Structures are given as structure tokens and as C-alpha cells.
Amino acid sequence: MKFITSNFVRCAVKSCDGTEGSFPLNFQDCKLQLEEQEFNEEFIISMLERLDWSALVKVASQLGNNAIPPQKPSLDDINEVLLKDLHSLLLETQIIEGKMICDNCQHVYYIKDGIASFLLPPHLAK
Amino acid sequence: MLSTPIVKDLDIDKVYEPAEDTFLFLDMFEQLHEEQYFTNLNSNSTANFVLEIGSGSGLITTFIAEHNIIPRSYNLVSDINIVALRTTLNTFNDNTENTNCDALRCNLADSIRLNQINYLLFNPPYVPSEEIPSIPDADDISNTAWVDLALVGGNDGMLITNNLLNSLNNILAINGEAYILFCARNKHPQVVEKFKSKWTNFQVNCVIQRKCGWEELAIYRFKKMS
Ligand SMILES: C[S@@+](CC[C@H](N)C(=O)[O-])C[C@H]1O[C@@H](n2cnc3c(N)ncnc32)[C@H](O)[C@@H]1O
Ligand SMILES: [Zn+2]
Numbered sequence: 001m002k003f004i005t006s007n008f009v010r011c012a013v014k015s016c017d018g019t020e021g022s023f024p025l026n027f028q029d030c031k032l033q034l035e036e037q038e039f040n041e042e043f044i045i046s047m048l049e050r051l052d053w054s055a056l057v058k059v060a061s062q063l064g065n066n067a068i069p070p071q072k073p074s075l076d077d078i079n080e081v082l083l084k085d086l087h088s089l090l091l092e093t094q095i096i097e098g099k100m101i102c103d104n105c106q107h108v109y110y111i112k113d114g115i116a117s118f119l120l121p122p123h124l125a126k
Numbered sequence: 127m128l129s130t131p132i133v134k135d136l137d138i139d140k141v142y143e144p145a146e147d148t149f150l151f152l153d154m155f156e157q158l159h160e161e162q163y164f165t166n167l168n169s170n171s172t173a174n175f176v177l178e179i180g181s182g183s184g185l186i187t188t189f190i191a192e193h194n195i196i197p198r199s200y201n202l203v204s205d206i207n208i209v210a211l212r213t214t215l216n217t218f219n220d221n222t223e224n225t226n227c228d229a230l231r232c233n234l235a236d237s238i239r240l241n242q243i244n245y246l247l248f249n250p251p252y253v254p255s256e257e258i259p260s261i262p263d264a265d266d267i268s269n270t271a272w273v274d275l276a277l278v279g280g281n282d283g284m285l286i287t288n289n290l291l292n293s294l295n296n297i298l299a300i301n302g303e304a305y306i307l308f309c310a311r312n313k314h315p316q317v318v319e320k321f322k323s324k325w326t327n328f329q330v331n332c333v334i335q336r337k338c339g340w341e342e343l344a345i346y347r348f349k350k351m352s
Contacts, residue, residue: 004200005228008175012236023239037225046173046198050242091225109237115211116230118237119264125233 001116004090006059007051011102012109012118021103024055027062030098030111037092044083047090048072060089128156131188131221133213140209140267142182142276146338147249147307151186154305154334154345159195167301174199174244177297179234179290181205182276184214186247192222196245204232206261207272231264234290235297243297246304248290251276254283254311283312291321291348295328298350305333310342318346327352 011022053072060068068089073082100109100116109118130152136143158164168174174196178187181203191201201218205211211229218227230237235246251258255278262269279285287306294304308314318330328348335344 001230002228005202005230008202008239008242009230009237010239012232018240035225038223042171043173043198043226046171047200049172050175115208116237117208117264118230118232119206119261120233120236122260 001095001111001114002091003059003063003093003095004047005116006095006100007055009100009116009118011104011107012120013102013105013107013124016102016104016107019104021105024052024059025100025102025109027059027095028099028101030063031096032063033094033096034088034092035094037087039084039087041080041083044087044090045075045078048075048078048086063093063095065089128152128159128189128193131185131192131217133183133185133217134220135216136183136213137209138273139270140272141207141213142210142273144183144185146336146341147252147309147343148182148185150307150334150336150338150343150345151247151249151305152189155186155190155195157334159193164196168197172198175242175299176201176245176247177235177238177243178203178247179205180210180248180250180276181214181229182207182210182249184210184217186249187214187227188218188221191218191224191227194224199226199245201227202230202238203227204230204235204238206231206233206275208264209267209272210276234286235293238297240296241299244299244302246294246297246302247306248287248304249307250287250290251279252283252287252307252309252312253277253279255280258285279312283309284317287312287317291317294348295325295350298348300350300352302350304348305345306348307343307345309344314344314346321348 016022
């Protein structure tokens with residue numbers, strides 16, 4: 001799972017819909033891998049608007065990256081160094097193994113071999 | 127003609143083999159691409175989130191990414207079948223330099239944050255059946271139920287698609303579009319009428335229709351206007 005995807009996934013349990021704890025999930029015991037990818041400045045800028053910044057900062061810090069500015073940079077004060085850092089975090093950082101936990105219901109989702117599973121056991125499925 | 131991605135090492139006992147329904151999606155996207163439909167819609171500069179539910183071999187998502195059909199897109203795919211997800215990622219990587227793709231094992235869009243998806247694609251299990259097999263244990267990858275789950279859709283073949291239609295308003299961003307395939311036995315004219323009377327904020331129209339042997343297939347666009 002690419003880091004950027006962590007900004008778009010939430011707890012799949014029905015009763016967690018819309019609750020504050022269901023996003024972002026808490027990332028624990030993660031094994032990361034960097035997969036080099038071509039830098040596309042325009043794409044990173046086009047993505048900025050779509051990101052939930054506080055979720056991004058929180059998950060980055062859970063994965064050991066505390067270098068992300070706490071406030072979303074405006075288009076005026078963004079520079080190439082920051083864009084490259086974001087590129088590396090969002091698109092090159094792969095979570096290979098790990099856990100994602102919902103703050104609301106404490107359900108644990110697993111990432112195995114790079115793929116996150118949100119399938120629920122029958123008693124929790126909708 | 128845009129080239130069709132190559133799918134290597136497809137295990138057809140475990141993953142849905144691309145068929146007429148899959149190719150109807152490719153033809154539809156090629157047609158929309160020629161009309162510059164997506165570039166005209168996306169004159170601003172924001173990234174697009176594309177979600178293909180039930181990506182199977184990954185042919186559809188790979189096709190639209192390889193030919194850059196939707197501008198500035200990040201492609202998410204979901205499937206309940208883990209072998210399908212691995213095949214999708216392989217197909218994607220084998221055919222395109224584009225790396226903006228990620229795969230989630232998930233029922234429909236249940237784990238996707240609400241109101242974020244700009245384009246949703248679904249070639250669902252649509253064949254009418256008495257019942258739908260229950261989902262096997264997640265690690266039981268050689269269970270034959272996985273391929274059945276790619277095909278059968280219960281009563282009128284609409285069980286899975288109806289679940290999606292009921293949550294479409296929560297999944298799509300404003301101006302977001304869902305492209306969903308139906309066969310004649312799904313009774314899609316009635317399904318669409320019912321949907322339109324419930325969700326007055328949507329515009330629905332048939333984009334492409336084709337007779338394939340004894341099967342008649344159609345892809346509808348559901349656009350969330352507000
Ligand atoms: C008809 S196949 C289409 C495969 C591929 N998109 C294509 O067009 O060739 C349906 C796919 O949906 C998946 N599927 C079935 N039920 C699902 C569900 N509830 N959530 C997500 N995917 C599902 C199946 O595993 C299968 O890969
Ligand atoms: Zn939860």
C-alpha cells in the first residue's frame with residue numbers, strides 16, 4: 001500500500017461511518033520500502049488540494065517521519081525541496097507489512113505483502 | 127485504435143477472464159477519449175481519484191492509465207479476491223510506466239473515505255442466480271467460490287450492484303461519475319427509473335449498449351450533480 005492511500009481509507013465497519021475515529025486509521029508495526037519513481041511536479045501539486053493534511057502529518061509521524069510541516073503549505077510558499085519530499089513520502093513509500101487500527105471500534109486491519117485487507121468477518125460485514 | 131494491455135499469467139480458475147463486458151468498457155473509454163470527454167471536463171488542475179471496484183485481471187484500469195484517458199489520475203482498485211488484486215497490479219506494471227495505482231482488498235468501496243471518488247467503474251457480477259456463495263475464508267485462495275463470486279449476482283443479478291447503487295451518493299464527490307455495466311436480465315430500465323426517483327441529484331444515461339451473442343450489455347453513467 002502506498003502512503004498516499006492512507007489518506008483515502010477509513011474503517012469499513014458500518015457503525016463507524018462518519019465517526020471521527022474512523023479516519024485516519026492508526027498505523028502500527030509497519031515495514032516500509034522505498035520504490036523509486038519518476039518525479040512529476042505537476043501531479044504532486046494537483047494532489048495537494050485533495051489531501052487531508054492533518055491526517056497526513058499524523059500517519060507520517062506514526063511511520064517515523066516528523067519532517068512534514070504541520071500546516072499545509074500554500075502554493076506560494078511551496079518549493080521544489082518540499083515537493084520532492086512529498087513525492088517520496090506519498091508515492092515512493094510503500095507499506096509492505098503492518099496494522100491499521102480504528103480509533104472508534106479498535107478493529108485491526110492488516111497489510112500483508114503490500115496489500116491492505118478491509119474484508120470484515122461475517123458478524124461485522126454489512 | 128488504442129492498444130489493449132497484455133495480461134500475463136492469468137489463472138482463469140481463480141480470476142475472471144476478460145470478456146465482452148470488459149471489452150465494452152475499453153470501447154466506451156476509447157470513444158469518450160476520442161470525444162475528449164474527460165479533458166473537457168477537467169480544465170482545472172486538481173488530481174482525480176479513480177476507483178475500479180472488482181478489477182479482476184486489471185485490464186480496464188490499466189487501459190485508462192496507459193492511455194492517459196483521465197487526466198491527473200490516481201487509480202485505486204478494490205476486489206474481494208486477493209489473486210485478482212495481485213494480477214491487477216502485475217498487469218498495471220507490465221503495461222505502463224504510470225505508477226499511480228494501489229490495490230485494496232475490500233467489499234465495494236466500504237473502506238474508502240466518503241465523497242472522494244471522481245470516477246468509479248464497476249463491471250459487477252451480474253448473472254442472475256438463486257443465491258450468491260458466501261465469501262470463503264480470506265486465506266483460502268484455491269476455493270472455487272472466488273470465480274463464482276465474479277459472475278453471479280443473485281436475484282435478477284442485481285444483489286451486488288444494488289448494494290453499490292445504495293451507497294453511490296456517499297462514495298462520489300460532487301460532479302463525480304460512476305460507470306456501471308448491466309445485462310438485459312438485470313432489467314436496467316426499471317433499475318434506472320427507480321434510482322432516479324430516489325436520487326434526484328443524479329443524472330443517469332446509457333453511454334454504450336451492445337448485443338453480444340444472446341447477452342445484451344449496457345454501461346450507464348451515474349453523475350452526481352450536487
Ligand atoms: C465480472 S468480474 C469483472 C473483472 C474485471 N473488472 C473485468 O472487467 O474483466 C467482477 C469482479 O468483481 C469482484 N467482486 C465480486 N463481488 C465484489 C464485491 N462485493 N466487492 C468488490 N469486488 C467484488 C470479483 O472478484 C471479480 O473480480
Ligand atoms: Zn471502526
